[in-house]
Amino acid sequence: DIQMTQSPSSLSASVGDRVTITCRASQGIRNDLGWYQQKPGKAPKHLIYATSNLQSGVPPRFSGSGSGTEFTLTISSLQPEDFATYYCLQHSAYPLTFGGGTKVEIK
Amino acid sequence: QLQLQESGPGLVKPSETLSLTCTVSGDSISSGRHYWDWIRQPPGRGLEWLGYIYYSGSTLYNPSLKSRVTMSVDTSKNQFSLKLSSMTAADTAVYYCVRRHNWRGLDPWGQGILVTVSS
Numbered sequence: 774d775i776q777m778t779q780s781p782s783s784l785s786a787s788v789g790d791r792v793t794i795t796c797r798a799s800q801g802i803r804n805d806l807g808w809y810q811q812k813p814g815k816a817p818k819h820l821i822y823a824t825s826n827l828q829s830g831v832p833p834r835f836s837g838s839g840s841g842t843e844f845t846l847t848i849s850s851l852q853p854e855d856f857a858t859y860y861c862l863q864h865s866a867y868p869l870t871f872g873g874g875t876k877v878e879i880k
Numbered sequence: 881q882l883q884l885q886e887s888g889p890g891l892v893k894p895s896e897t898l899s900l901t902c903t904v905s906g907d908s909i910s911s912g913r914h915y916w917d918w919i920r921q922p923p924g925r926g927l928e929w930l931g932y933i934y935y936s937g938s939t940l941y942n943p944s945l946k947s948r949v950t951m952s953v954d955t956s957k958n959q960f961s962l963k964l965s966s967m968t969a970a971d972t973a974v975y976y977c978v979r980r981h982n983w984r985g986l987d988p989w990g991q992g993i994l995v996t997v998s999s
Contacts, residue, residue, distance in 0.1 A: 774943075805983070807985035807986065809986070816976055816989035816990065816991055816992050817927070817976075817986075817989055818989075819985055819986060819987040819988075819989075822981075822983070822984045822985040823983055823984070823985075828987065860926065860927055862927075862985065862986065864980070864983075864985060867940055868929055868931075868942040868943065868944070869917075869929040870929065871926055871927040871928070871929070872926075873926050874926050874927075
């Protein structure tokens with residue numbers, strides 16, 4: 774299985790901060806990586822597909838980059854509604870595997 | 881509007897078999913444009929992909945579940961289903977059904993159904 778190591782596992786930030794979350798794959802996954810946002814009690818919401826493409830309706834303050842084994846999700850200016858847990862997902866090989874999650878909390 | 885909705889029991893006894901159904905509206909499973917996946921999330925923990933089924937009935941399961949999982953599809957009802965046998969407390973989780981595009985990823989997700997394993 775491809776292991777997805779996500780860091781940090783949690784972070785505290787203020788509204789307006791720039792936030793970066795990293796996912797590292799145990800082997801190359803091309804650009805077959807997506808990012809998901811989950812709020813308490815809700816299903817995950819798809820933010821980014823194929824590493825860097827914003828899902829329809831996702832604000833442009835979210836961006837993704839990377840290739841091969843290292844990927845990042847950046848929130849350029851954190852908004853109150855962005856406090857949530859974020860997961861990466863690789864779909865390059867089965868079984869699909871998620872990162873462990875990054876909880877973004879209010880400082 | 882595209883929606884997926886899970887249905888099934890919220891409580892299962894240890895050693896029993898869980899049966900869940902996902903009803904799809906706003907898209908046709910028969911189109912063959914997507915895979916139909918199951919994902920679960922134990923309380924307070926991360927996400928685990930369980931497997932997929934395609935409209936043709938072909939499946940691929942997460943080996944972590946070994947031989948306990950079976951997925952099926954009913955294109956006439958636009959539904960797909962999950963069966964997980966020999967349930968234990970470790971299977972307590974929110975179970976999600978999700979549509980997956982080959983390269984665009986998982987979207988949308990059902991709202992999820994909490995399944996608790998307890999006697």
